[in-house]
Every structure is written in structure tokens, then in C-alpha cells.
Amino acid sequence: MKIVIFGLGYVGFTQACCLVSQGHQVVGVDLSKDKVAKIMGGEPPIVEPGLQEMLLHGLREGRLSALTDVGDELADCDIAVVCVGTPSSVDGSHDMRYIANVTQDIAESLVKHSDFRDQPLAVVFRSTFRPGTIEDLVQPIFESVLGDACEDQVQIVYNPEFLREATAVADYFSLPKIVVGTQDGRGSALMEALYADIEAPFFNVPFRVSEATKFIDNTWHAVKVAFANEIGRICFGMDIDSDKVHEIFVSDTKLNISAHYLRPGGAFGGSCLPKDVRALQRIAADKGVSTQLIDSLLRSNDAHKHCMFERASAELQRGEHVLLVGLAFKAGTDDLRESPNVDLARMMLDHGFDVSIYDPAIEPEMLQGANLGYVSARLGHLDKMLLTREAAERGRFSRTIVCNATANSLDLSGHRIVALSAI
Numbered sequence: 001m002k003i004v005i006f007g008l009g010y011v012g013f014t015q016a017c018c019l020v021s022q023g024h025q026v027v028g029v030d031l032s033k034d035k036v037a038k039i040m041g042g043e044p045p046i047v048e049p050g051l052q053e054m055l056l057h058g059l060r061e062g063r064l065s066a067l068t069d070v071g072d073e074l075a076d077c078d079i080a081v082v083c084v085g086t087p088s089s090v091d092g093s094h095d096m097r098y099i100a101n102v103t104q105d106i107a108e109s110l111v112k113h114s115d116f117r118d119q120p121l122a123v124v125f126r127s128t129f130r131p132g133t134i135e136d137l138v139q140p141i142f143e144s145v146l147g148d149a150c151e152d153q154v155q156i157v158y159n160p161e162f163l164r165e166a167t168a169v170a171d172y173f174s175l176p177k178i179v180v181g182t183q184d185g186r187g188s189a190l191m192e193a194l195y196a197d198i199e200a201p202f203f204n205v206p207f208r209v210s211e212a213t214k215f216i217d218n219t220w221h222a223v224k225v226a227f228a229n230e231i232g233r234i235c236f237g238m239d240i241d242s243d244k245v246h247e248i249f250v251s252d253t254k255l256n257i258s259a260h261y262l263r264p265g266g267a268f269g270g271s272c273l274p275k276d277v278r279a280l281q282r283i284a285a286d287k288g289v290s291t292q293l294i295d296s297l298l299r300s301n302d303a304h305k306h307c308m309f310e311r312a313s314a315e316l317q318r319g320e321h322v323l324l325v326g327l328a329f330k331a332g333t334d335d336l337r338e339s340p341n342v343d344l345a346r347m348m349l350d351h352g353f354d355v356s357i358y359d360p361a362i363e364p365e366m367l368q369g370a371n372l373g374y375v376s377a378r379l380g381h382l383d384k385m386l387l388t389r390e391a392a393e394r395g396r397f398s399r400t401i402v403c404n405a406t407a408n409s410l411d412l413s414g415h416r417i418v419a420l421s422a423i
């Protein structure tokens with residue numbers, strides 16, 4: 001394929017070299033005369049292992065070139081790839097001027113070459129930007145320049161880049177995943193052809209989902225680093241070998257390094273997590289160690305509980321009858337200590353709702369000790385609120401609030417459900 005890449009920085013130049021090595025013809029476009037001159041002189045504009053040889057190979061074969069202006073290159077090109085920067089602006093948002101300018105450049109070039117093209121140009125955005133950017137910024141620019149011809153001339157794709165600097169070439173050929181965002185989420189034949197040689201999970205999704213993935217990945221990586229460093233500081237403060245702690249931690253691929261605990265749903269609770277997070281905060285404070293991420297966990301969890309209440313009670317009036325399905329922090333246990341669902345039931349009562357509960361694991365007369373203490377301080381008449389399975393299934397409620405997986409064993413057909421937890 002002939003591919004034109006806009007922006008020859010860390011992402012664009014690496015991609016240019018990798019595409020050339022796969023046999024494609026690549027023309028790079030960058031506003032920087034300096035970068036373009038360097039590339040044409042055989043010198044990579046960035047430091048990245050492997051690129052020097054790939055660049056020289058591309059130049060020798062006549063399949064890689066760089067320009068400061070796209071000129072007529074889009075007339076016969078198969079794919080245009082956008083890799084311009086999205087640096088921070090003063091208010092913290094991405095500065096979108098480079099994306100806006102390059103979109104305008106591409107659209108204007110297409111107007112000039114519309115007579116030469118018999119099919120839409122796939123314009124693939126790889127820069128990182130907020131969900132909604134394609135629909136709210138990129139599409140309107142194309143539409144304003146190309147007018148009614150827009151659909152016939154451009155096929156917009158969002159394809160986030162997951163490479164890491166210093167291992168970028170290796171990453172390019174060994175991707176963790178490939179995400180392709182399109183208007184209808186059904187994918188693009190050209191993108192499948194482009195990635196045909198690369199084995200990785202492939203996701204075809206709508207624009208907003210694809211735009212969100214990169215944000216989530218980067219934020220998650222930041223959480224991991226901040227968490228590791230806070231744990232490292234606590235270990236250092238307690239003279240504990242943090243390397244050994246790390247080795248044990250990452251060896252657990254069932255619960256620690258796994259998909260567990262990462263699905264959006266209910267707040268955390270139960271007899272261990274809140275108590276032990278609180279105690280670790282105390283240890284850190286005793287040792288004079290600042291742990292801002294760990295300190296934020298219970299606050300974040302409280303905020304989530306309020307959010308769950310807002311969702312559960314939205315558009316309901318005082319006095320309406322609601323059914324909560326699942327009272328313990330997860331299905332199949334009668335441990336009610338610090339269960340977020342007990343807190344939710346209390347909030348619903350405080351706001352004047354008539355609350356019934358179904359949780360077959362809870363037998364009030366069997367509760368004892370701290371478990372009994374926690375629930376009786378919050379739900380004094382739990383025994384009167386609990387329903388049998390039949391009463392829960394057949395009852396008439398304004399709303400049924402699914403709080404944990406208890407709902408999986410219940411026939412809730414005919415119920416008006418708000419799911420706070422996956423069913």
C-alpha cells in the first residue's frame with residue numbers, strides 16, 4: 001500500500017519505518033524542516049533502537065521519503081495516518097490545534113484531488129485524544145470542507161497506538177491488542193489488511209470506545225506505578241525487602257495480576273478490604289510515609305457508594321417500593337460487615353423509600369458478633385425487610401436494584417431493573 005503519515009515524531013516516524021519494513025511505500029509529512037532534512041539525510045529524528053537501519057533500508061529501496069508539505073501525495077494513496085502531537089494545554093486538556101490543522105490540511109488536499117480518487121481515503125488517527133474527538137472535531141472539519149462529498153471521499157478510523165518508547169519497534173510487531181474505531185463499529189477491510197501479519201486480539205468498536213481505550217490504559221499504568229512506589233516506600237520505612245514483596249505479589253496471577261477486581265460495578269466492602277486499607281494508611285502515617293493513592297481509596301469508594309445510590313434512586317419518589325437483590329458485599333456469603341449494599345439500603349430508607357431485600361445467604365437469627373453489630377446498627381428491622389424467593393420474584397416493585405450476583409439465580413422477568421452489579 002501507499003501510506004502517507006502526518007507527524008514524524010516518536011509514533012509517526014517509528015510507524016513509517018515499520019511499515020516500510022513490511023513492504024509498504026511510505027511518505028512522511030512533518031512541518032519541521034529540520035526533521036524532514038534529517039530523515040532524507042539518513043538520520044532518524046528521534047532516538048529509538050532499530051530505526052537507523054530501517055530508515056537507511058527504506059531510503060535505499062526508494063520506499064520511504066519525507067516532505068514538509070503533502071503536495072499531491074494523497075491523490076494515489078491508500079491510507080493517510082495522523083500521528084501529530086496532542087500536548088497538554090494550560091487547563092490540562094489536550095491541545096487539539098495540531099489535530100484540527102492536520103485534518104483541515106488533509107480535507108483541503110482531498111478537495112484538490114477528488115477527480116483522481118475513485119474510492120474514499122482511509123484517514124487513520126493514531127494520536128491520543130478524548131472520547132468524542134472524532135465526532136465533535138474531526139468529522140465536522142471534514143464535512144465543512146468536503147460538504148456532501150464527505151462520505152464518498154473519507155473513511156475515518158481511530159486506531160490507538162500502544163507502543164512504548166525505547167522498545168517501540170519490538171512493540172510494533174508484538175502488539176498487546178489492535179483496536180479499530182469506526183462510525184458503525186464494524187471495522188475496516190483496509191485496517192484488517194494493514195494488520196494481517198500481526199497476531200494480536202483485534203477489536204472493532206465505535207469511535208468513542210476506541211478513543212477511551214488509550215486513556216484507560218495510560219491511567220492504569222500510572223496507577224500501577226504510583227501504587228508500586230507507595231508500597232515500596234512503606235516497605236522501605238519498615239525495613240522490609242520490597243523486591244521480595246514484589247516477587248511474591250506478581251507471582252499471584254489469579255487475583256493480583258489478573259482481570260479480577262477490574263470490572264466496573266459495585267463499591268468494595270466486606271470484612272477485609274476497608275479494614276486493611278485503613279490499617280495500611282495508619283502504618284504509612286506512623287512511618288511518615290506519604291501514600292496519596294492509598295489514602296484516596298476509601299474516599300473514592302465512598303464517592304462510588306453515593307453514585308450507586310443516585311443511580312438506584314433516580315426518578316423515584318419517596319414512599320415507592322424497591323427491591324434490593326443481594327445484601328452482602330458479594331453473593332453466597334452472609335458476611336455483612338462493611339457491605340456497600342447495607343449502606344445502600346440505609347440510604348434508601350433515609351430517603352423515604354420502602355425497601356425490601358432478597359438475599360438467600362442471610363438468616364438474621366444466625367448472624368452474630370461484629371457481623372450482627374454492623375447490620376443491626378444500620379438496618380434495625382432486617383428480618384422484616386427480607387423476602388422469600390417467591391415474594392421477591394412475584395412482588396410488584398417500582399424498581400429492582402441488582403446489587404450482586406444473587407440476581408443470577410432469580411427470575412426477574414417483569415421487574416424494572418437497575419443493575420449496579422453485572423447480571
Ligand SMILES: NC(=O)c1ccc[n+]([C@@H]2O[C@H](COP(=O)([O-])OP(=O)(O)OC[C@H]3O[C@@H](n4cnc5c(N)ncnc54)[C@H](O)[C@@H]3O)[C@@H](O)[C@H]2O)c1
Pocket residue numbers: 006007008009010011012029030031032035083084085086098101102105126127128129161162163164165
Ligand atoms: N510517544 C509515545 O510513546 C506515544 C505512544 C502512543 C501514543 N502517543 C500519542 O501519539 C501522538 C504523537 O505523539 P509523539 O510522541 O509521536 O509526538 P511528537 O511531538 O514526537 O511528534 C508529533 C509531530 O507532529 C508534527 N506535526 C504537528 N502538526 C503537524 C501537521 N499539521 N502536519 C504534519 N506534521 C505535524 C510535529 O512537527 C511533530 O514532529 C500523541 O497524541 C501522543 O499522545 C504517543
